[in-house]
Amino acid sequence: MAFKSINPTDGTVLATFNELSPKEVEQKLERAHTAFKEWRGSSFEDRAAALRKAAEILVSEKEVWARLMTLEMGKPFKQGVAEVEKCASTCRYFADNGSRLLADQPIATESDSKLRYLPLGILLSVMPWNFPFWQVFRCLAPAVMAGNGMVLKHASNVPQCALGIEDIMQRSGLPEGVFTTLLIGSAKVADVIRDPRIAAVTLTGSEGAGASVGAAAGAALKKCVLELGGNDPFIVLPTADLDKAVATGVQARTVNNGQSCVCAKRFIVHREVYDAFEEKFTAAMASLVVGDPMDDATQIGPIATEDGAQSIERQVNESIAGGARALTGGAPSSRNGNFYAPTVLADVPSDVPAYCEELFGPVAVLMRAENFDHAIELANDTPFGLGSSVWTHDALEQQRCMNEIEAGLTFFNAMVASDPRLPFGGTKLSGYGRELGELGAREFTNVKTIVTAT
Numbered sequence: 412m413a414f415k416s417i418n419p420t421d422g423t424v425l426a427t428f429n430e431l432s433p434k435e436v437e438q439k440l441e442r443a444h445t446a447f448k449e450w451r452g453s454s455f456e457d458r459a460a461a462l463r464k465a466a467e468i469l470v471s472e473k474e475v476w477a478r479l480m481t482l483e484m485g486k487p488f489k490q491g492v493a494e495v496e497k498c499a500s501t502c503r504y505f506a507d508n509g510s511r512l513l514a515d516q517p518i519a520t521e522s523d524s525k526l527r528y529l530p531l532g533i534l535l536s537v538m539p540w541n542f543p544f545w546q547v548f549r550c551l552a553p554a555v556m557a558g559n560g561m562v563l564k565h566a567s568n569v570p571q572c573a574l575g576i577e578d579i580m581q582r583s584g585l586p587e588g589v590f591t592t593l594l595i596g597s598a599k600v601a602d603v604i605r606d607p608r609i610a611a612v613t614l615t616g617s618e619g620a621g622a623s624v625g626a627a628a629g630a631a632l633k634k635c636v637l638e639l640g641g642n643d644p645f646i647v648l649p650t651a652d653l654d655k656a657v658a659t660g661v662q663a664r665t666v667n668n669g670q671s672c673v674c675a676k677r678f679i680v681h682r683e684v685y686d687a688f689e690e691k692f693t694a695a696m697a698s699l700v701v702g703d704p705m706d707d708a709t710q711i712g713p714i715a716t717e718d719g720a721q722s723i724e725r726q727v728n729e730s731i732a733g734g735a736r737a738l739t740g741g742a743p744s745s746r747n748g749n750f751y752a753p754t755v756l757a758d759v760p761s762d763v764p765a766y767c768e769e770l771f772g773p774v775a776v777l778m779r780a781e782n783f784d785h786a787i788e789l790a791n792d793t794p795f796g797l798g799s800s801v802w803t804h805d806a807l808e809q810q811r812c813m814n815e816i817e818a819g820l821t822f823f824n825a826m827v828a829s830d831p832r833l834p835f836g837g838t839k840l841s842g843y844g845r846e847l848g849e850l851g852a853r854e855f856t857n858v859k860t861i862v863t864a865t
C-alpha cells in the first residue's frame with residue numbers, strides 16, 4: 412500500500428510514501444517502548460521544556476506548515492497559519508499548567524490520602540486530515556506533559572503533515588521514540604491496539620472508524636477516547652443580534668471549507684426571525700469567494716479529497732430529489748478540482764441526507780422552529796451530540812439550553828470553538844472522553860489512590 416499526498420486544488424500528486432513493513436512497525440514500537448520506560452520518570456520541567464521548544468519551532472515555521480496543509484488538504488492558508496499558532500499556544504498552555512493540573516490531589520480521610528496522576532504508557536493516536544496539525548497537538552501536548560509516549564497513525568491523505576510533526580517533535584528535544592509517526596493503513600490499526608506495548612488509544616474521526624477502534628480497544632481491554640462527527644445545531648431565537656448571528660453563522664458553517672466536526676450544520680431559526688435570517692444568511696453564503704486556498708482573498712477552498720467532494724454532491728442531490736430546496740448553490744463549483752459551491756438548503760424533509768447525516772462541506776441546512784420547545788426538539792433530533800451554538804439573551808432560555816440540549820458543548824452568542832483551557836468532547840454518536848483543559852490533562856493517566864496510615 413502507498414500513501415499519496417494529492418493537492419485537492421488541482422489533483423497533482425505531490426509525494427508518495429510506502430506503508431511501513433511489519434518489521435519496521437515492530438522496530439518503531441520497540442523503540443517507543445524503550446523510550447517510554449525512561450520518559451515516564453522525567454520531571455514536569457523536562458516535559459514542559461520540550462513542549463516550549465516545540466511551540467517555538469511551530470511559531471517560527473508557521474508559514475511552512477500552513478503551506479503544507481494547504482497543499483495537502485486544501486485549507487485556506489490564513490486558517491492554516493492560525494492553526495499552527497493554536498498548536499503552539501496549546502503546547503505552551505500544557506507546559507505552563509501541566510504541573511498544576513497533574514499535581515497530587517489530597518483527599519480528607521482519617522489517613523494521609525491523595526490521588527497521584529501517573530503516566531499510563533504509550534498512546535496510539537488515530538487522527539483525521541481536517542485539522543492535520545491541531546488534532547495531533549491537542550492530544551500530543553497533554554500526553555507529553557503526563558509522561559506518556561505517543562505513536563501517531565495519521566489519515567492516509569496527509570502523510571507529509573504526519574512526518575512534519577514527527578520532525579518538529581524530534582527537534583523539540585523530546586527523546587527519540589517518545590513521539591513516533593507510523594505510516595500504516597487503517598487495516599493495521601487493530602494489530603497495533605492489541606500490541607501489549609500500547610496502553611490506550613485515542614481516535615478522532617468518523618463514526619465508522621470510532622466503532623472499529625472502540626471495538627478493538629474493548630477486546631484488548633484498553634482505555635479509549637473517541638472524538639467523532641457532529642451535526643451541530645445553531646439556534647437563533649428572537650432576542651438574538653441577527654446581523655451578528657448571520658455573520659458568525661456563515662463563518663461557523665464554512666470554516667475549513669465546511670469540514671470541521673464542530674461546524675454549525677443545522678440552522679434552527681425561530682419563526683419570528685426566520686424570514687429575515689434566511690434572506691441575510693443566504694445572501695452572505697452566496698457572496699463567499701471560492702478559489703485558490705493560497706490566495707488571501709479566498710474564503711472557500713476545495714474539499715480535501717475526491718471522495719469527500721463526491722459525498723457532498725451525493726448528499727445534496729439526494730436531499731433535493733427528496734424535496735429540499737436550494738436557496739443558493741446546490742452543485743459543484745465550476746472550477747476544476749474538488750470545489751463545491753456554498754449552498755443553503757431549506758424545507759429539508761427529515762428522511763434525506765441533509766437532515767440526518769453530517770455534511771462535510773460548505774452546505775447549510777435551514778429549519779424553521781415554531782417556538783422555543785420546537786427549537787430544542789429539532790436540535791436534539793440527531794444521533795450526534797458534539798457542539799451547539801444558541802443565539803439568545805434571554806436568561807431562562809439559556810438555562811434551559813444548558814440542561815436540555817444533548818451535546819458536549821453549548822456556546823451562547825458565539826460559535827463553537829476549541830480552546831486549550833476548555834474540555835472538549837461529545838455525547839451520543841459524537842463519542843466519549845474529553846480532550847483539553849483539566850479533564851484532557853488527566854484523561855490518559857493512571858489515577859492512583861494513595862493512602863498512608865497515620
Ligand code: NAP
Nearest residue numbers: 538539540565566567597600616617620623638639640672
Ligand atoms: P475517518 O475516515 O474516520 O478517518 C479518521 C482516522 O481514522 C484516519 O486516520 C483513518 O485512517 C482512520 N480510520 C478510518 N477507518 C478506520 C478503521 N476502520 N479502523 C481504524 N482506523 C480507521 O475520518 P476523516 O474523514 O479523516 O475525518 C472526518 C471525520 O472526523 C468527520 O466525521 C469529523 O466530524 C470527525 N472529526 C471529529 C472531531 C472531534 O473532535 N469530535 C474533530 C475532527 C474531525 P485512513 O485515512 O487511513 O482511512
